[in-house]
Amino acid sequence: MSKFFSSKYDALTPYTPGEQPRDSQYIKLNTNESPYETSLKAVEYASKEALKLRLYSDPEVTDLVAKGADYFGVAKDEILFTNGSDEALNFALMAFCDNKTEAIFPDITYGFYPVICSLNNIKYTEKPLKEDLTIDLNDYMNTGKTVFLANPNAPTGIALTLNDVEKIIEGNPNNVVIVDEAYVDFGAESAVKLIHKYDNLLVVQTMSKSRSLAGGRLGFAIGCKELIQDLNTLKYSTNPYNVNRMTMAAGIGALEDDAYMKENCQKIIEVREYTAAELSALGFKMTDSKANFIFAKHDKISGEQLYMELKKRNILVRYFNKPRLTEYVRITIGTKEQMDALITQVKEILK
Numbered sequence: 001m002s003k004f005f006s007s008k009y010d011a012l013t014p015y016t017p018g019e020q021p022r023d024s025q026y027i028k029l030n031t032n033e034s035p036y037e038t039s040l041k042a043v044e045y046a047s048k049e050a051l052k053l054r055l056y057s058d059p060e061v062t063d064l065v066a067k068g069a070d071y072f073g074v075a076k077d078e079i080l081f082t083n084g085s086d087e088a089l090n091f092a093l094m095a096f097c098d099n100k101t102e103a104i105f106p107d108i109t110y111g112f113y114p115v116i117c118s119l120n121n122i123k124y125t126e127k128p129l130k131e132d133l134t135i136d137l138n139d140y141m142n143t144g145k146t147v148f149l150a151n152p153n154a155p156t157g158i159a160l161t162l163n164d165v166e167k168i169i170e171g172n173p174n175n176v177v178i179v180d181e182a183y184v185d186f187g188a189e190s191a192v193k194l195i196h197k198y199d200n201l202l203v204v205q206t207m208s209k210s211r212s213l214a215g216g217r218l219g220f221a222i223g224c225k226e227l228i229q230d231l232n233t234l235k236y237s238t239n240p241y242n243v244n245r246m247t248m249a250a251g252i253g254a255l256e257d258d259a260y261m262k263e264n265c266q267k268i269i270e271v272r273e274y275t276a277a278e279l280s281a282l283g284f285k286m287t288d289s290k291a292n293f294i295f296a297k298h299d300k301i302s303g304e305q306l307y308m309e310l311k312k313r314n315i316l317v318r319y320f321n322k323p324r325l326t327e328y329v330r331i332t333i334g335t336k337e338q339m340d341a342l343i344t345q346v347k348e349i350l351k
C-alpha cells in the first residue's frame with residue numbers, strides 16, 4: 001500500500017476471484033464459466049465490430065438495449081447493460097443504499113456483496129441461512145434495508161420459488177429488492193415477469209454463464225424505468241462507455257442465438273444431474289443445485305484437501321475458507337467428459 005492510499009479504504013478486503021491459470025493444462029471447474037464455446041454469431045458480430053474500435057462505443061447501447069428489451073418483453077427504458085453484472089450490482093448498491101438504508105443478505109451468498117458494501121462504506125446485515133443452507137423467509141420481511149438475493153444462491157445453488165421471491169418483494173415495499181439471477185437459466189424461475197407489478201424490484205442477470213460470454217463482460221439489470229434511470233445516473237457518473245463495442249455486438253449475437261444457449265443449458269442441467277448421482281454414490285452430500293455448479297462435501301475429506309488433491313491432478317475446483325463452508329467444494333459443471341475425468345480422480349483420491 002502506498003502512503004497515499006485513502007484511509008477510507010482501511011476496512012476494505014477486495015474480492016478474490018477464482019484462479020485463472022494462463023496455461024490450459026487444467027480442467028477448469030472453478031469459476032462457473034460455460035464449457036461451451038461462445039455462439040459463433042456473437043463471435044462474428046464482435047469481430048466485425050473490432051474494425052471500428054477507433055470510435056467510442058455507443059453510451060446508450062442502443063441496438064443491444066432494443067434487442068434485450070424485445071427478448072425479455074420489457075420497454076427500452078426498463079433495461080440497462082453493464083460491464084459484467086458485478087457492475088450492475090455495484091450501481092444498485094450505490095443507488096439504493098446509504099447510511100440510512102443499509103444492505104441485507106444471507107451469511108452465505110455471493111462474496112462480492114460485502115465487498116461492494118465496504119467499498120461504498122455501507123453497513124450490512126448477514127442473516128444466517130438455516131442449517132440446511134436454505135433461506136428463512138421471515139428474515140426478509142419488513143427489513144427496512146436494501147435486499148440482495150442471489151437466486152439461485154451462490155455457492156449453494158439452492159433456488160427459491162418465484163412465489164417466495166415475490167413474498168420478499170412484497171414484504172419490503174419501501175425498499176429495493178435486488179434479485180441476482182446470474183444462474184437462473186440453469187433451472188430457477190426468473191422474477192423478470194414481476195417487474196411491471198413491483199416498483200421495488202430490480203433483476204440482475206449476466207451473459208457470463210449461460211451465454212458463454214464471461215470474458216466479454218456483459219451483464220444487465222431489468223426493473224421499472226425509475227430504478228433503471230437511477231442506475232443510468234450512476235453509470236454516466238462513473239463510466240459512460242461501460243459496454244465496449246465488441247461486447248455490445250457479441251451480446252446482440254448471443255441473444256439472437258437463443259436456441260444455442262438453451263441447448264447448452266439443457267446439456268449442463270443433464271450433466272449436473274449425472275455428476276450429482278455419481279458423487280452421491282461415492283458418499284458425497286450436496287445441496288439441490290439449480291445452477292451450473294454442484295456444492296458438495298464428503299465426511300472423509302475437507303474442502304481444501306479435496307481442492308488440493310484435485311489440483312495436483314490438474315483439475316481446478318473452488319473451496320471456501322469461511323465458517324460453515326470449509327467442508328465443501330464448489331464444482332462447476334463442465335462437459336460430460338470433464339466430469340467423468342473429475343469422478344475418476346475423486347475415486348482415486350478417496351481410496
Ligand code: PMP
Nearest residue numbers: 084085086110154182206208219
Ligand atoms: N452474481 C453471482 C451470484 C455470481 O456468482 C457472479 C459471478 N462471479 C456474478 C454475479 C457476476 O458475474 P459477472 O460480473 O461475470 O456478470
